[in-house]
Structures are given as structure tokens and as C-alpha cells.
Amino acid sequence: xxxxxxxxxxxxxxxxxxxxxxxxxxxxxxxxxxxxxxxxxxxxxxxxxxxxxxxxxxxxxxxxx
Numbered sequence: 001x002x003x004x005x006x007x008x009x010x011x012x013x014x015x016x017x018x019x020x021x022x023x024x025x026x027x028x029x030x031x032x033x034x035x036x037x038x039x040x041x042x043x044x045x046x047x048x049x050x051x052x053x054x055x056x057x058x059x060x061x062x063x064x065x
Contacts, residue, residue, distance in 0.1 A: 006041060013037035 013034055018027040028034075 006044060009037055010041060 013029060016026045017029040019025070029037075
């Protein structure tokens with residue numbers, strides 16, 4: 001279900017925002033909207049990743065028990 005939503009968002013962002021029939025004119029989505037859709041999809045992909053870019057390690061100096 002989530003993949004379907006992501007595909008729909010991607011398809012809508014790539015497609016035209018407006019289209020006219022007789023004149024054949026097409027208007028794209030505004031660039032800020034396209035950038036926001038790309039950020040949204042990238043953040044969803046990053047959230048699914050097991051390696052989230054931050055790794056915490058506990059450092060134990062030698063001789064400390």
C-alpha cells in the first residue's frame with residue numbers, strides 16, 4: 001500500500017499540472033513542488049533504510065572493567 005502511494009506521488013510529480021485540449025498547451029508543476037516531492041520520497045526511502053547514517057558505539061578504554 002505504501003509503495004502504491006509512493007508510485008502515485010512520483011507519477012503525479014512527473015506528469016503535467018495542467019493540460020489544454022484544443023491548444024495543446026501543457027503546464028508543469030512548479031519547481032518548488034517538484035523539489036518537495038523529491039525530498040518527501042527520499043526521506044521515506046531513508047527512513048526504511050536499516051543504516052540510518054548514525055552509528056553509536058560505546059567506547060571502553062583498555063583496563064577499565
